[in-house]
Amino acid sequence: MAMDMQSVYPKSHVGFDSITQQIEKKLLKRGFQFNIICVGQTGLGKSTLINTIFASHLMDSKGRLAPEEPIRSTTEISPVSHVIEENGVRLRLNIVDTPGYGDLINNDRCWDPIVKYIKDQHSAYLRKELTAQRERYLQDTRIHCCLFFIQPSGHALKPIDIVVLKKLSEFVNVVPVIAKSDSLTLEERATFKQRIKEEFAFHNLRMYPYENEEHDREEIELNERIKETIPFAVVGSEKTIVVGGKQVRGRQNRWGVINVEDESHCEFVALRNFLTRTHLQDLIETTSQIHYESFRAKQLLALKESSAVQGHTGSRPISPSADRELSRNSQRMTMNGY
Numbered sequence: 049m050a051m052d053m054q055s056v057y058p059k060s061h062v063g064f065d066s067i068t069q070q071i072e073k074k075l076l077k078r079g080f081q082f083n084i085i086c087v088g089q090t091g092l093g094k095s096t097l098i099n100t101i102f103a104s105h106l107m108d109s110k111g112r113l114a115p116e117e118p119i120r121s122t123t124e125i126s127p128v129s130h131v132i133e134e135n136g137v138r139l140r141l142n143i144v145d146t147p148g149y150g151d152l153i154n155n156d157r158c159w160d161p162i163v164k165y166i167k168d169q170h171s172a173y174l175r176k177e178l179t180a181q182r183e184r185y186l187q188d189t190r191i192h193c194c195l196f197f198i199q200p201s202g203h204a205l206k207p208i209d210i211v212v213l214k215k216l217s218e219f220v221n222v223v224p225v226i227a228k229s230d231s232l233t234l235e236e237r238a239t240f241k242q243r244i245k246e247e248f249a250f251h252n253l254r255m256y257p258y259e260n261e262e263h264d265r266e267e268i269e270l271n272e273r274i275k276e277t278i279p280f281a282v283v284g285s286e287k288t289i290v291v292g293g294k295q296v297r298g299r300q301n302r303w304g305v306i307n308v309e310d311e312s313h314c315e316f317v318a319l320r321n322f323l324t325r326t327h328l329q330d331l332i333e334t335t336s337q338i339h340y341e342s343f344r345a346k347q348l349l350a351l352k353e354s355s356a357v358q359g360h361t362g363s364r365p366i367s368p369s370a371d372r373e374l375s376r377n378s379q380r381m382t383m384n385g386y
């Protein structure tokens with residue numbers, strides 16, 4: 049017979065409600081990891097935007113300030129790591145810059161190295177997870193967010209953008225932005241955005257954030273507003289200029305000033321709030337629960353099938369030979385477009 053525990057024992061404060069503080073303390077000590085990749089053509093302002101979002105000089109811009117400076121551009125996939133801190137919260141950032149795709153005359157499968165890089169990180173994590181004596185905290189290099197830079201042409205997405213977006217959105221949370229949107233008038237910007245949205249729908253391109261049945265009403269409404277705004281029309285700048293006696297980050301032209309943080313000038317603030325204030329945790333969680341999980345399931349299934357063919361039995365701890373098999377499988381699957 050069920051007893052009313054409250055009536056048997058007098059009500060007193062046990063203290064388990066402090067578990068949230070205990071978790072917070074532990075998490076703060078450990079810090080957080082966020083990995084972001086930038087994809088888009090050369091010179092679309094990828095480095096500048098990252099530096100603007102995190103208000104720190106994290107990546108070198110390749111832009112030239114003087115005509116005698118050499119022409120530079122990112123030529124290889126290059127991750128850089130930084131630790132930034134805000135009110136005692138430590139964020140370890142891995143930022144991966146990719147060479148501008150679509151810059152060459154023959155762009156056949158030029159997105160392969162980017163897709164391979166993303167999958168390699170999943171593969172590395174899976175291998176660490178499956179080793180018999182795994183580390184206490186696995187170092188996480190899985191990409192949580194892919195910032196995809198769209199050229200501000202004012203027309204439509206390029207065919208190559210559609211192909212690359214289709215590929216990327218299968219493996220990673222893709223957040224599209226219209227780069228250097230200061231080159232569009234407000235009407236052009238609105239029409240361009242509308243056109244891109246239609247293309248996303250037509251080609252069935254699944255951009256982040258996704259629907260999730262665990263979301264409450266407030267989260268659903270927030271995601272609806274974000275989906276309305278996507279793709280974010282952004283402007284980046286590392287320069288500080290003075291507007292009305294106040295120092296702001298912006299771009300000074302001959303005819304005026306663009307205040308990057310003014311929401312009537314561009315959607316930079318909306319993007320920053322989305323990435324850092326409202327969806328940082330969800331980006332990390334979605335990567336692990338959706339993208340990594342589907343990669344992991346496919347890999348383990350392939351491993352099981354190949355073990356069955358070789359006459360091995362099911363659930364032994366991973367051995368060096370199984371580990372080699374896993375690597376071979378990931379390579380084979382990467383090549384086959386999984």
Ligand SMILES: Nc1nc2c(ncn2[C@@H]2O[C@H](COP(=O)(O)OP(=O)(O)OP(=O)(O)O)[C@@H](O)[C@H]2O)c(=O)[nH]1
Nearest residue numbers: 090091092093094095096109110111121122283284
């Ligand atoms: N008008 C305008 N110029 C920008 C904007 N963002 C960056 N730039 C300029 O564009 C040039 C290239 O910027 P980067 O940030 O180096 O571009 P990137 O995409 O990282 O270049 P790669 O690494 O070579 O692909 C620089 O001169 C920047 O000052 C923007 O929002 N508007």
